[in-house]
Amino acid sequence: MSFLPSATLKSRRFATSRERLPTMQPNYAVDMRLNIRTPMRDGVDLSSDIYLPKASGKFPTVLMRTPYDNNTPLMIEKAMRLANSGYACVIQDVRGRWDSDGVHYALFGHGPDGFDTQEWIGQQEWSDGKIGMAGGSYLGWVQWQSAPHRSQYLTCIAPRVMCGDLYSGLIHPGGAFQLNVALTWGMRTNGRTAQSIDYHNWTEAFRSIPLIDMDQQAGRTLQFWRDWVTHSEYDSYWDSVNVENKWGEIAAPALIMGGWYDLYSHNTFINFNGLRLHGRTPEARQSQLIVGPWPHALSVSTKTGDVDFGSNSLYDLEDLELRWFDYWLKGIDNGIVGEAPLRLFIMGVNEWRDESEWPLARTDWQKWYLHSSGNANTLLGDGSLSPVEPGEEPADHFVYDPDFPVQTVGGNNCCSPHIVPWGPYDQRDVEMRSDVLCYTSEPLAADLEVTGPIKVVLYAVTDGLDTDWTAKLVDVSTSGYAKNLCDGIVRARYREGFAAPKLLQPGQTYQYEIDLAVTGNVFRKGHRIRIEVSSSNFPRFDRNHNTGNDLGTDAEMRRAQQTVQHSRAHPSHVLLPVIPRQ
Incomplete structure (x- = not known):
């Protein structure tokens, strides 16, 4: 689940019948406060980099929590743009990664940490008490994990390319083991910092048996890998982090982004329907979804695989996300919640279309x-x-x-x-x-x-x-x-x-x-x-x-x-x- 964080590359927005003048944004200078220790309930401190508008007063906050280093150029550039636009931006290394203390165990434990971070932000002197979250893949996962905890400050989220159920959405779709992503991503994202995977013989690594020892055959011992293989059935291990049975606990509306060729294409629609139909509040039931002809990296190129879908396929997701935050966090009546909740790129004719529900009622x-x-x-x-x-x-x-x-x-x-x-x-x-x-x-x-x-x-x-x-x-x-x-x-x-x-x-x-x-x-x-x-x-x-035989140990x-x-x-x-x- 390594990706271009938040798809920060700019891209062309398609034309619609709802053409609008762009919202005029302020252009604040930025104050950076780096490696601010943020306490969790168990005494572990996480590292937060904070970007603030250089101005008096309080500001709404956009929070991004990442296992991929909060100090990368793409993350910093996004934080600077948000601060320029009048938002406080907090980018935090998740537990056990990079500058944060504690022990990292992939994909688990992020609900309480996310909640504690939101409560901490809400009490800072620069916070106006409203928080939105941003990011995709793992950065989307931590949004879904914290949302059911319902911090009083969490106002909206914008998760990209992520599932709500790890078992069926990521590790064991259809009951099989999703080998490529589990092994390559797992090998890259273990320990405290990023690990190179470019010098492995992946042809041989993927073929090694038994499955449970494949991590060691590739050169590492990954406890989460062994747990994923061992828990081949849906059990309490997976249920403990399954958001799909917690839609009624989520109060914050979500702007969801996905791609037809993304790993989580189906899951984005499950998440969309989960909140639209079962969200805890009227606001949560105003969630929206956009899906383009994109892979996991979303709108960064007109070409996916062999196929060039044309310039119309590109979409300025950063602009869309900013409009979402402006409405929910700043109260700017920019019309976004009055627009169609579902926006789809239809391949073959390569056209965008607005829809109201999924599946389409006229199917x-x-x-x-x-x-x-x-x-x-x-x-x-x-x-x-x-x-x-x-x-x-x-x-x-x-x-x-x-x-x-x-x-x-x-x-x-x-x-x-x-x-x-x-x-x-x-x-x-x-x-x-x-x-x-x-x-x-x-x-x-x-x-x-x-x-x-x-x-x-x-x-x-x-x-x-x-x-x-x-x-x-x-x-x-x-x-x-x-x-x-x-x-x-x-x-x-x-x-x-x-x-x-x-x-x-x-x-x-x-x-x-x-x-x-x-x-x-x-x-x-x-x-x-x-x-x-x-x-x-x-x-x-x-x-x-x-x-x-047993799927993990069978040779x-x-x-x-x-x-x-x-x-x-x-x-x-x-x-x-x-x-x-x-």
Whole structure:
């Protein structure tokens, strides 16, 4: 979850029908107070750098809490801009990182520390008693963690690119282990300061077994890694930091920011709905969300992966965030809360659109069914996709060998694109593998918009006690370029829930629901819709060894004979949220 803190690079704001004159901002000189010791309830002092307008009076405060060093140029530049604009800005190293005392344990313990910091800020002579929070990824996580504690001073938050549930959103989506981000980010963000990960042989590191010892194979012993692997089911460990069951405890409104190709694309919508529908106060229920065609770094380039989405795709998120703070912290009636709560960039046509709810109320939920004559292997096979229900059709078969998994090529990855790329890429090399089933529609007669959550319902059989099933939604252009939109995974033992795993009966048909996250895309006329089905997506996710053994300590592997059914009795399909043309 290392990222460009708060996406501070400036970018062009798109034009809308609500063109407005910019709010005139003051231009204060800045007073810096560095390494101010901030006491926590247990006696540990955290390090806070404070940037104040050089003027008499009290000011609202923007708080950023980070594990990535509060003294980086990007952080300082943002703090200076905020102070120029009449805000006090506090940037704090989280517990056990950089200049702060205490012991760092990744992602846990930030609720009380955030609350204590807010209470401390509210009592300072320069504070007017109103606090907003800013930042993305880990800096967004600490916002969500502190918000349910409801400091009397916390007025609004602006979390970017972060989930509320670590289990399903970060470490164990679909019950699998999100290997790439957990290992690369974990190796970089352990101990007190940043660690280099650029000299590892990641190909070898990702393949080492057993999973629980992978940190040591890569050169470090990470207690949080071992805990993440050991807690493979959803239990009290994960529940203790799950914000998704605490929406009713959050009083502060949130300006949420996300990207279609971000690691947390789906989670931003969960957070948005959580506060809009269940927030504790009317203010919390005025939360807003913006989603662009961006990866984890958000709006820093027109290009994500292979695809250039054009200058219109860039958005000045700093300006948007400042308007949010101006309204909630300064009481400036700039109209932001009267604007649409949801702003989406629709790929394919590359246009921004305002919406009121998620999923969109006008959604036409369509089942598109998997078909074949039993040979859907590779993009050259006979797999097809259509709204027509299947009759009696032969099943498709492939062998999943965990020693030769399907490679990750782009997608919703984080946070080291030089190691595992993020965003859209051509999937045709992946689709030439015999262990990848491809179901492709006929060329579309007209544009078809698909905007919303995507789910594949799969009827499948394996010959072992456990396995994985993966699926991917792909937009195939008239040239054949196969652009990935979103994908997902389900670990078979967790098909009925993440708290109580159940192994399989070999040879028995089971129904699986694979959450492919979300997208907002227009399949253009002449394009085709494709669904890929397989059993691995490595190294984004760890490999299921197909043994049914303990996932963390298993050093044995076996090949699995996989069968995907698509018949009248077992109608495998993708549920597409089709948006009618207006």
